[in-house]
Amino acid sequence: xxxxxxxxxxxxxxxxxxxxxxxxxxxxxxxxxxxxxxxxxxxxxxxxxxxxxxxxxxxxxxxxxxxxxxxxxxxxxxxxxxxxxxxxxxxxxxxxxxxxxxxxxxxxxxxxxxxxxxxxxxxxxxxxxxxxxxxxxxxxxxxxxxxxxxxxxxxxxxxxxxxxxxxxxxxxxxxxxxxxxxxxxxxxxxxxxxxxxxxxxxxxxxxxxxxxxxxxxxxxxxxxxxxxxxxxxxxxxxxxxxxxxxxxxxxxxxxxxxxxxxxxxxxxxxxxxxxxxxxxxxxxxxxxxxxxxxxxxxxxxxxxxxxxxxxxxxxxxxxxxxxxxxxxxxxxxxxxxxxxxxxxxxxxxxxxxxxxxxxxxxxxxxxxxxxxxxxxxxxxxxxxxxxxxxxxxxxxxxxxxxxxxxxxxxxxxxxxxxxxxxxxx
Numbered sequence: 001x002x003x004x005x006x007x008x009x010x011x012x013x014x015x016x017x018x019x020x021x022x023x024x025x026x027x028x029x030x031x032x033x034x035x036x037x038x039x040x041x042x043x044x045x046x047x048x049x050x051x052x053x054x055x056x057x058x059x060x061x062x063x064x065x066x067x068x069x070x071x072x073x074x075x076x077x078x079x080x081x082x083x084x085x086x087x088x089x090x091x092x093x094x095x096x097x098x099x100x101x102x103x104x105x106x107x108x109x110x111x112x113x114x115x116x117x118x119x120x121x122x123x124x125x126x127x128x129x130x131x132x133x134x135x136x137x138x139x140x141x142x143x144x145x146x147x148x149x150x151x152x153x154x155x156x157x158x159x160x161x162x163x164x165x166x167x168x169x170x171x172x173x174x175x176x177x178x179x180x181x182x183x184x185x186x187x188x189x190x191x192x193x194x195x196x197x198x199x200x201x202x203x204x205x206x207x208x209x210x211x212x213x214x215x216x217x218x219x220x221x222x223x224x225x226x227x228x229x230x231x232x233x234x235x236x237x238x239x240x241x242x243x244x245x246x247x248x249x250x251x252x253x254x255x256x257x258x259x260x261x262x263x264x265x266x267x268x269x270x271x272x273x274x275x276x277x278x279x280x281x282x283x284x285x286x287x288x289x290x291x292x293x294x295x296x297x298x299x300x301x302x303x304x305x306x307x308x309x310x311x312x313x314x315x316x317x318x319x320x321x322x323x324x325x326x327x328x329x330x331x332x333x334x335x336x337x338x339x340x341x342x343x344x345x346x347x348x349x350x351x352x353x354x355x356x357x358x359x360x361x362x363x364x365x366x367x368x369x370x371x372x373x374x375x376x377x378x379x380x381x382x383x384x385x386x387x388x389x390x391x392x393x394x395x396x397x398x399x400x401x402x403x404x405x406x407x408x409x410x411x412x413x414x415x416x417x418x419x420x421x422x423x424x425x
Contacts, residue, residue, distance in 0.1 A: 024243020026322030043230035044261030058141030061100035172224025180229030196229030204282025266411030
C-alpha cells in the first residue's frame with residue numbers, strides 16, 4: 001500500500017472500530033467498569049452526608065421540675081403543659097425547641113431541693129404560668145447525635161449555621177468540578193480520578209475529627225472539592241471504553257450506583273453518631289489506591305495526547321482478556337496514524353507552528369465565547385442544569401422533613417431515581 005493510501009485509511013480509523021473488534025463490553029470492560037463504579041457509591045454518599053451529620057435532630061427544652069435527669073422522655077404526656085408548641089390536625093403535639101413555660105414560684109418555696117423533679121402526678125397546668133423563658137438544656141427525641149449537640153448549635157439563631165454547611169458544600173462542588181475537568185485533561189483522567197477519591201477519603205476522615213464548627217466547614221469544603229471529581233471522571237473512564245451498542249446501558253447503570261450510594265445514607269439509623277457515620281463513608285474509599293495498578297488510563301485521552309504506544313498496549317491487553325483477535329489491517333492503520341501524528345508534530349515544530357495543548361484549549365474557549373449561537377446554547381444549558389439541580393437537591397435534602405421514618409424516606413427518595421434512569425434508557 002502506498003503512503004497516501006495508508007494515510008487515507010488512517011484518516012477514517014475511529015476508536016469505536018477498535019472497540020467493536022476487541023469486544024464492546026467484554027470481560028476487560030466489565031471488570032474495569034465495576035471497579036470504576038464502586039467509588040461512585042461513596043462519592044454519592046459523601047455528597048449528601050451533611051443531611052445527617054449537620055442535620056437538626058428533634059429536641060425540646062429540659063424541664064427539671066418534671067423530667068427525670070437520667071431518663072428524660074421527649075414525648076411525655078405532660079410536655080404540652082410545660083412547653084409551648086403546636087397541635088396537628090391529628091392531635092399530635094410538637095413542642096417548641098428553645099422555650100418553656102415558667103414554673104410557679106410556689107413550688108420552689110415549698111421544696112427543699114428546687115431542682116428535684118415533681119412527682120409526675122403533680123405536673124399539672126396550674127403548676128406553670130403562661131409566660132415563657134429560654135432554656136439551655138435539651139431533651140432529644142432520638143439517639144441521633146449531630147454537630148448540633150457537638151457544638152451547641154440549637155435554637156433558631158443557629159439555623160443559618162446549619163444551612164451554611166450546605167452552602168459551603170455546593171461551593172466546593174463548583175470549584176472541584178471546574179478543577180477536576182481541567183486537571184484531568186492535562187495530567188490524565190486516571191490520575192486525577194484516583195487523586196479525587198483519595199482526597200475525598202482523607203478530607204472526610206478529617207471532617208469526622210473536626211474540633212469545632214469552623215474546622216468542620218473547612219474540611220466539608222475540601223471534601224466537596226474531592227467528591228465532585230469522582231462521578232464525572234468515573235462516567236468518562238467507565239463509558240468511553242464501552243462499544244457503541246453498549247454505551248447507553250453503561251451510562252445508565254453508573255447512575256444506579258450513584259442512587260444506591262445516596263440511599264446507603266439511610267443506614268445511618270444504625271450509626272446515629274455523626275463522627276462514626278462520616279468515618280464509615282470515608283475510610284473504605286482509601287482501598288482505591290490499588291486502582292493505580294488495576295485501572296488503565298483513558299485510551300481516548302492517550303490518543304488525544306498522541307501517546308499511541310501506551311494506548312496500543314491497553315488495547316492489546318483488552319483484546320487478550322476478551323479473547324479476541326485484532327486484525328492486522330486495523331493495527332497497521334493504527335500504527336500509521338501514530339507515524340502521521342509524529343510527522344505532523346515535527347513539521348509544526350520546524351515551521352514554528354507548534355502550539356501547546358493548553359494553548360489549544362484556551363483558543364477553543366475563546367472561539368466558543370466569540371460565537372453568539374454557542375454562548376446562547378451554553379446559557380440555556382446552564383439554566384436547565386440549575387433548575388434540575390435545585391429540584392433534585394431540594395427533594396433530597398427535604399426528604400428527612402417528611403412525616404414518618406426519615407431514614408426510610410430519604411432512602412426511598414434516592415432509590416426512586418432508578419426507575420427514572422431506566423425510563424430515560
